[in-house]
Amino acid sequence: MEFSTIFMGIVGIGLGVPAGYYLDKWISQKTLNEARTLADRILDEARKEASAHKKEVVVAAQDELFRQKQELEKEFRDKTQSLEEKEEQVHKRRERLEEKQELIVQKESEMLASEKRLTAKERELADKAEELTRLADEHDKRLQEISGLTMEEAKKRLMDEIESKTRHEAARMVRQIEMEAKETADKSGKKILALAIQRYAGDFVGEQTVTAVTLPSEEMKGRIIGREGRNIRALEAATGVDLIIDDTPETVILSAFSPLKRQIAKMALERLITDGRIHPARIEDIVKKCEQELDVKIREIGEQATFDCGVHGIHPELVRLLGQLQYRTSYSQNVLQHSLEVASLAGIMAAELGVDIKRAKRAGLLHDLGKAVDHEIEGPHAVIGADLAKKFGESGDILHAIMAHHEDVPPKSILATLVQAADSLSGARPGARKELLESYVKRLEELENLALDFDGVSKAYAIQAGREVRVMVDSENVDDDKTFLLCKDIAKRIEENLTYPGQIRVTVIRERRAVGIAK
Template identity: 70%
Template sequence: MLAEIAVIGGSTGVGLAAGFFLQKYISAKQIGDSQDLAERIVTEARKEAEAFKKEVRVQAQDEIFAQKKELEQEIKAQESALKRQENRLQSKEERLEGKLEKVADKESRVVELEKRLIKQEKRLEEFEEELEHKADEHERKLQEISGLTVEEARENLMHEIESRTRHEAANMVRNIEMEAKESASKKAKEVLSLALQRYAGDYASEQTVTAVTLPSEDMKGRIIGREGRNIRALEAATGVDLIIDDTPETVVLSAFSPLRREVAKQALERLIHDGRIHPARIEDIVRKVEQEMDVKLRETGEQATFDVGVHGIHPDIVKLLGQLHYRTSFSQNVLQHSMEVAFLCGVMAAELGLDEKEAKRAGLLHDIGKAVDHEIEGPHAVIGADLAKKHGEHKAIVHAIAAHHEDVPPQSILANLVQAADSLSGARPGARKELLENYVKRLEELEGLATGFNGVSKAYAIQAGREIRVMVDADKVNDESTYMLCKDIAKKIENNMTYPGQIRVMVIREKRSVSYAK
């Protein structure tokens, strides 16, 4: 057993030794194989590196070659572009050289032309001198033949040119005015005739009475009173002068203010009716009449605005409208005239498509200045415009009031409407009355203005001064000049006369030839 163990033990030791050496041999072999493998790997890696290096070198050479080729192509393209540019520059230089040659040719021709012009100028100067000399000689001969100096001949020529120009201008003006009148006159007549037809005004105008009828002659003494104390008290209270003369049963009231005359008239009538005439009673009656008159003025003004259809007027203006009831112009009641103008303005404004209410307002207020023109200096149109402006009226209304007598040039259709309506109201038959003396004086002035023109032989005012017929000398005035003469006469009448409506000017030229058969 031990032997077996010893044998087994001995064999085991041998086996271990053999295994160790075998293991060592195997390890050595493996190490040798690994070294060989490593050498082979290194060798292969070197071969691959050499191959890769060659490949990279080839690729680099290819890229260098390609870049070189591209650079060569770019250089060739740039060279070709530069060559083309050089060709273009060369062609431009050639063209410029050609142009320079042409310019040089032109300069040479210009120099030649300048020389020719200088020669021609010299010839012209010589020719002008010769012409001047001939003209002077010709003028001298003409003066000898005609017997006229240069100034006289020039005046004759200018006179002839002026007469021809006047003739042409007269024909042109006449044609233009005829064309304008064909349309404007027809429309204006339609509007005016319609306005007159639609207004039915009273032909009998109201007058302000300034005389008081007494029941008997004894009343004069009572009005005068003891030592004149009654008449002095009445005059002091009313501001009116009482004229007591030989006129039977009549006392005349004299004052510039028609309103004061009306107050004095009513107070005197009440005193006569009452019979108690003394200073205290006079003052009491006059005070009551003045208070009643203030109320009556306001009521009259309000009634006028209501009848016309105009509202929103300042109370002070309404009171002034009431005062117009006691004012007359050419014996025409001013308030009635203002209402008539307002109605005519409204009708014409409606026909023309304008503001009817504004036109009525301007027409009603156009103569408002006459209520105070005896207290304030200046034309009643300007006074009325200032009053209207002061009491807040629109500037168009103010301008229409100021311009209705052309104290201010009319600058609106409304102002022209008021002016036309004012003329219509004053010019209609029966509207106004004039004294015979003033009437004759106006006709004489009208005829005198017409006869003051050269070539007028006679002038006749007809139709109550609404028309003037002018006879001219046919030897002094030709057919064309009659038209301009007619316009000049009308213009002079407009500038020098005041008249209602319009005046027709007719110039008549007649040529008569008389011969006798023997």
């Protein structure tokens, strides 16, 4: 059983191996044939597609060649046309150049002919000039022989006559121009000044700084002097003020150049008199307290002045200097009151003219700042004030207005002119200032003598308290035009040689009188 089974298996294997081999071979051959058939078909299709694509490429290439050929032909035609146009332009230019060349040749021949004519005329003119020079020399010689004058003398006489005529003509023109300007400017100027004066309501006379102290009795003089003069020496040493005790009843005079020192001495002396205890230690204590009180009072006065004037933002040191002006006078006019007046008047005039009112008031308030320290610093108070204002940060227009209000420099802005006018108004109004009789009379005499020094002046009178000088001239020697020039010259010399408050009007009068006698 087992043997038969094994035998059958061996037989099966022997038969199956060749059969499998041939089966696999048949399958492989069939697959190979199918692949060849597929490959042939693919190759046929590829050949067909390649052939079709080749035809398309050939057609596209032919189209591209045709298009490029057309573009090249068109470009060739365009370039050929452009060359023909350029050739035509070149031909036309050549023709124009030939025409211009002909014109140039023609003009050259004309210029040569003109040069020949000009050369001939130049020779002719040179001959005539020599002839004229010879005739002029002969004429000058004959004129000199006839007139008896040399050429230089004749020239000098002619120049003198021309100068005289020109001077008269210039004077006439200046007078005419000023008259025309005054017709329009005087009315508006007077209106503004009058309005400013009317609107300002200040004190008629400013407060004065008093340097005399009234005593309750004559016995107080002895107590002030003290034993062997120790009290008066202590007071003078502490204050820097000289005490003058003379025969004036119940009065002590304080003498010092500094107004602040005089004020401190006045306050201390009055307090000592009231207190009754007068000795060196007490004097020193009282003087120190008075100095402190005066410093506080000065600042309060300065602040009040800026508040009254409506001017803000001023440096504290300038405010203190303004307060010091309360104790400074000029021709008996209180300088702080004067400064407030100038600020108010400048503000009023600025409002009428459309100028910045605050700037005008500021410049007017600070214009006399230098008078607070002019006894300590050399120089004009206007320049000192401008330097102080510059030191504490005031602007350039304010500095110029301060420096120019007495014409230490010429005024170059309307603000400087306003401050100058307001300063003159405040000082020139009636009752504002006064001076000693001796200096007043001397100034009037100097004013009259100065006017009498001019040629042609017959009489001169100082009137209106020295604010006007009237000059009478000789009508035979001075004509109308010289009268006008004489007025200007006198005013200029007054400005250069005299010192005076306010302004001085110069009036020159020329009149011709005819006198007849009826019998």
